[in-house]
Amino acid sequence: MPSRPAISYRNVTKSFGSLRAVDDVSLDIAAGEFLAVVGGSGSGKTTLLRLANRLIEADGGTVTIEGEDVQNIDPVALRRRIGYVFQSGGLFPHLSVADNIGITPKLLGAPAAEIAARVDELIALMQLDRASHRDRLPEALSGGQRQRVGVARALAAKPRIMLMDEPFGALDPLTRDALGEDFRELHSKLGLTTVMITHDMTEAILLADRIAVMRGGRLLAQGTPAELSASNDAYVLELLRTPRRQVERLNALLPLGGAA
């Protein structure tokens, strides 16, 4: 028997007024899987993600986490089980790096020495520099460093599931590549289940096991990149063609044997 999904959406719907932000979506995310959710602005990606940790409540359908209906889990307890990384990092500006990372264990009542040890462990895991970063405020960090702190904070309560809303979207391409690869490694090492929203199909193909494509609140397609390329949906095919088209344009513009 296949193991139960880490996250399961069954005919899930969410409207804001007359707008159906998520429209009858059914989707399973297997334990240990890395799923990328792609789609245009306003297609319902963030709403879909936040239905899983009850930052948004569904109007219809069921969302389950490790077999449990989220409606039966206290929202605060649920959010401890699920790490959440915001696009902007979402760090508390008045707290140091260490205090940002340690906030959840602190709220859970962990002893100070245990929190300090966990913070140091996460600083090392996210390849931040303990001596120079630990006591800094977020404003004194680069965008990439802030996102590393955001990931560390989301991991502090040792969640098995990570939800990431365009975590690397605002970064320069080199930092973005490095952070994406580092996180993919961490995902495997820690045995996480990850759902990551991205606008970038290249990032989705390079990092994820499977890709879900949203449009107008509907789940248009889901599958591995190879499975998606067999789709008969014109929008899905267009999204998949974009990375290759970019490579072809780059190949035409950059001389062979050059920096590429």
Ligand SMILES: Nc1ncnc2c1ncn2[C@@H]1O[C@H](COP(=O)(O)OP(=O)(O)OP(=O)(O)O)[C@@H](O)[C@H]1O
């Ligand atoms: N709290 C809200 N109140 C009213 N409308 C909302 C609310 N949250 C989202 N929406 C609308 O629901 C639709 C889906 O929004 P959502 O943020 O899920 O899309 P998205 O695919 O994540 O977009 P983006 O890529 O721009 O972040 C949009 O039309 C948005 O304006």
